Amino acid sequence: MKKSPLLALISIASIGFALSACSTPDTPALTAAAVAPKDGGLAMPADYTRWPVFKLDVQKKEARQIRDIYVNAIGTQARAGGAFPDGTQFVMEIHSVKLNPDGTPLLDDNGKMTKDKLSKVFLMAKGPGWGDSAPAALKNGDWIYTAFEGNGTRAGADQSSCRSCHLPLADKDFVFHYDAYFKQRAGLETAPLTRLAHADAVATAHRGY
């Protein structure tokens, strides 16, 4: 099809513009880092309850919470001993538990706490260069963090606390249930891990959210 002279002129002009934009040294480059989300800026994934399960029914007696953790399909490509690939997302639901009149958790016949309400949804995700925006002392690789209320609105969380609590887990790609997950995937008996003892000790801080 023959282009009208006017259209041809517009095309030439836009090519010229595109070329000059590329060659101008002070044009800000649209790199991955420039568009990377930052702490607090992740969107809640709509379909995460259909994602592969990472760990369900984590009973936090002291914190009076039950936590369910999901990982997206990309994350399941990780291999034991390695890091999770770019594009991995973890979602952790934090549920309050039913209480007795005296404020202690109401336990079922198996001695387990039962869920009351979804109080928070915590998200961590990684992508190329995403960690660049984090303060150097709190850099958790390329992971970034965002917290939501149970109703899906963004929570006014201080993500430096997310970072400092996950920071000691550098050898596990900053993921708490790393060992348990890979053991379970390998079909092995899940042995109690010293790391999880640490997890229990620090988990009460989640109460603040």
Ligand code: HEC
């Ligand atoms: C006081 C320490 C602490 C703080 C602060 C903290 N976390 Fe965690 N986080 C944990 C522990 C412990 C687990 C493992 C689940 C469990 O056993 O409770 C965990 C698990 C997670 C997981 C599931 C993946 C994994 O590591 O197993 C996500 C996602 C997560 N946290 C996000 C966040 C976000 C977002 C924040 C900040 C809003 C945050 N965390 C703050 C201790 C912390």
